Amino acid sequence: MTEDMRQAKRPVSAALAGPYGHPFHPILVTVPIGAWIASVVFDIGSHIVDEPATLARGAQWLIAIGVLGALAAAAIGFLDLFAIPSGTRAFRIGLIHMSLNLVVTLAFALGFWWRTAGTGVDGAVGAGPLTLSIVALVLLGVSGYLGGMLAYHFGVRVADENTQAEGFRR
Helix, strand or coil, X not given: CCHHHHHXXXXXXXXXXXXXXXXXXXXXXXXXXXXXXHHHHHHHHCCCCCCHHHHHHHHHHHHHHHHHHHHHHHHHHHHHHHHCCCCCHHHHHHHHHHHHHHHHHHHHHHHHHHHHCCCCCCCCCCHXXXXXXXXXXXXXXXXXXXXXXXXXXXXXXXXXXXXXXXXXXX
8 A cells, every 4th residue: 555545544633534444524424415405305395285385495494404514524525635645636536526515515505595585485496496406416416426436446534454354354
């Protein structure tokens, strides 16, 4: 294992980013992912129920929760990115992953603003905010694929093979 690979497996700050082999970033990203997927389900549901404003309002809350959760996940993700040696393919993919996530977070924040500007929620979610959320979710999927590549293909913040082998000893 090269020194660059060892460096990418160790946290910049174990107290903030999670201990060796157990990073906090993958735990934190479940909040925005779940909230934003649920918000789109609520958005679509607002077009098929008798009380659309209830689901539209719920989607607004879910978007806000997702944005706040994304900011927390991003802060920890920055620490994980700093553990990856610059100039490597893993670092470049990490930058793309981060950039896409920032675009997604901005898109949902814009969508939240769009929904709250004006008269407020009184019916089904409009086509514009719904389309923005769906596009943002597609970008989130691409970013998630890249995040998975960092962890599962390149082993960023994943324990080395010797540590992993301890779990398979009888």
